[in-house]
């Protein structure tokens with residue numbers, strides 16, 4: 001669970017609106033950057049890989065669900081991967097699985113996973129690290145950074161979250177004297193949150209890393225070109 | 239016959255897929271003239287779809303020559319694409335528009351037809367194929383037969399001169415099959431549209447084609463002739479093909495000295511036999 | 515997967531909400547979100563939630579699906595609330611109600627509006643390339659689901675997923691997914707071919723119908 005499934009109405013406006021803004025810039029960049037490929041091919045790859053990511057997310061071995069972000073990033077290359085991240089999040093929002101307002105932020109989180117995973121895999125393969133190991137490490141680092149980004153977002157939103165936990169009705173009453181913490185309604189314990197996100201997250205990263213390594217190895221065996229093409233950041237040709 | 243009447247000409251084509259699979263389509267030259275209905279027959283994996291994809295300019299020949307409407311389709315598909323309609327082997331993958339109506343309107347809008355004209359043409363196609371009731375349906379809630387009809391409508395809506403059909407009736411039930419064949423029959427009778435199709439069901443060949451090319455496994459185009467001649471004068475077993483039961487029956491009966499006409503038309507045969 | 519169920523409900527429904535144009539519903543949704551985020555009080559959240567659920571009941575929408583969909587984000591809110599020290603009901607209530615109301619508004623849109631209608635409406639504000647990509651993904655979800663089902667069946671028939679053999683399970687899952695990936699790549703190739711043949715011009719048009 002590296003990406004945040006934060007519902008709407010939790011984070012402050014500046015944060016989620018800012019998320020949309022940065023995501024829009026990134027998308028515009030990715031769009032121009034990916035122009036090399038013929039458009040029919042680009043659209044087909046985008047649509048089908050976004051759909052595949054969504055479908056794979058529905059395979060659950062509770063409480064874990066698979067998530068092919070890093071593998072997709074490796075195969076699609078950075079430009080298409082960013083676009084795919086956006087599409088996936090739009091669908092998640094419109095399935096009621098992610099907030100509508102946080103879709104921009106979630107796009108950034110998944111894009112970070114894909115891009116860093118892609119970069120790590122690329123670098124490791126260049127220094128001849130075996131495929132499985134490179135894939136595994138790319139996933140661990142990619143998902144770790146993604147979780148870090150999610151955590152950062154919540155930390156940034158913490159003051160607002162704390163404020164909404166202090167029911168506004170009580171604060172409006174101008175009661176004299178400082179309120180006790182309990183009366184205020186408590187506050188987010190960032191330490192506890194970090195343990196939750198990174199502790200449980202790490203288990204997920206390892207599972208995901210093993211599955212992804214198996215995927216890359218199998219893919220390489222069945223269809224040797226693919227991973228090689230991914231390594232040279234090109235897209236399969238017909 | 240003028241040069242204008244030659245619609246497709248393929249000479250000694252060879253294609254190597256990226257995985258290294260080589261399809262050799264050499265042998266008899268493949269030539270289709272205006273108004274012809276041609277069937278490409280052969281075992282699974284012999285290269286029928288590969289041949290059609292070369293006509294559609296999707297694949298680039300490794301060797302050999304492909305000319306469609308006087309152009310090299312792999313280079314200048316834009317010049318000829320409005321003259322060619324195609325229904326590919328998997329119709330599901332061909333439906334792109336969000337609704338049936340939008341899907342049929344897809345190609346004409348891409349080709350720059352006005353919205354008004356596109357609407358009129360889509361309505362005509364819906365009517366001609368009797369699928370008006372599907373107009374607002376989403377592609378994934380259609381049955382296999384309905385998907386084929388929608389794909390066919392989408393291929394014909396902009397008025398092509400050449401229709402390419404890769405196994406158009408595969409997985410289609412009896413009734414839809416009759417409807418689609420009747421439609422294609424009428425289309426050919428009315429417009430003289432040129433058609434190139436592939437299929438595995440020999441019963442359908444005589445409904446959809448007058449001439450046939452037969453491929454070996456591996457790709458070589460071995461035989462070419464009128465469908466009737468292919469079924470009555472050649473041993474097709476080596477191509478994994480069996481002539482339709484009617485042809486087999488006529489051949490057997492003639493071996494017993496019945497001197498029946500070599501026909502694949504049930505009506506004709508019934509009449510001849512009835513008179514005796 | 516939820517998506518197929520939602521899609522079916524949106525396509526097959528006939529309520530008044532189903533017949534309301536998608537653009538109108540999207541604007542109302544934006545309005546509801548704006549209200550809930552501006553006035554972050556219990557009465558506003560509570561009355562919005564009540565109004566939305568009454569509307570759902572009045573329009574005969576499947577309430578059980580509605581509840582299931584609405585509860586999903588609550589699980590994740592719970593994860594967040596676990597990390598809150600000195601959590602009180604009075605503190606959590608506004609947050610929970612607001613999340614419920616916002617999610618209900620979105621879910622109401624989903625249950626009564628087909629995805630193509632949502633995307634075409636979005637097409638008025640988003641660049642056409644992005645909307646086209648959304649349409650493709652929507653189609654691909656249905657074309658691909660077959661091959662994913664096959665992979666699942668093969669897994670169950672041959673190896674199965676079981677935590678008793680974790681290493682083998684993960685490897686099998688990886689191999690099965692690799693097959694799905696190969697299929698996805700080949701499918702994307704065929705889809706690109708189909709697009710080229712049909713003259714794809716970087717966008718999918720949706721035609722307004724004649725009245």
Ligand SMILES: Nc1ncnc2c1ncn2[C@@H]1O[C@H](COP(=O)(O)OP(=O)(O)OP(=O)(O)O)[C@@H](O)[C@H]1O
Nearest residue numbers: 255256257259261281282283284285286287288289
């Ligand atoms: N995209 C591809 N990449 C690699 N090999 C391919 C590809 N498409 C087809 N082939 C191979 O080329 C050969 C010819 O395939 P093709 O699809 O043209 O046969 P076909 O006659 O249409 O078969 P069918 O009757 O099963 O449709 C086969 O051996 C097939 O495996």
Ligand SMILES: [Mg+2]
Nearest residue numbers: 286287327404
């Ligand atoms: Mg074929």
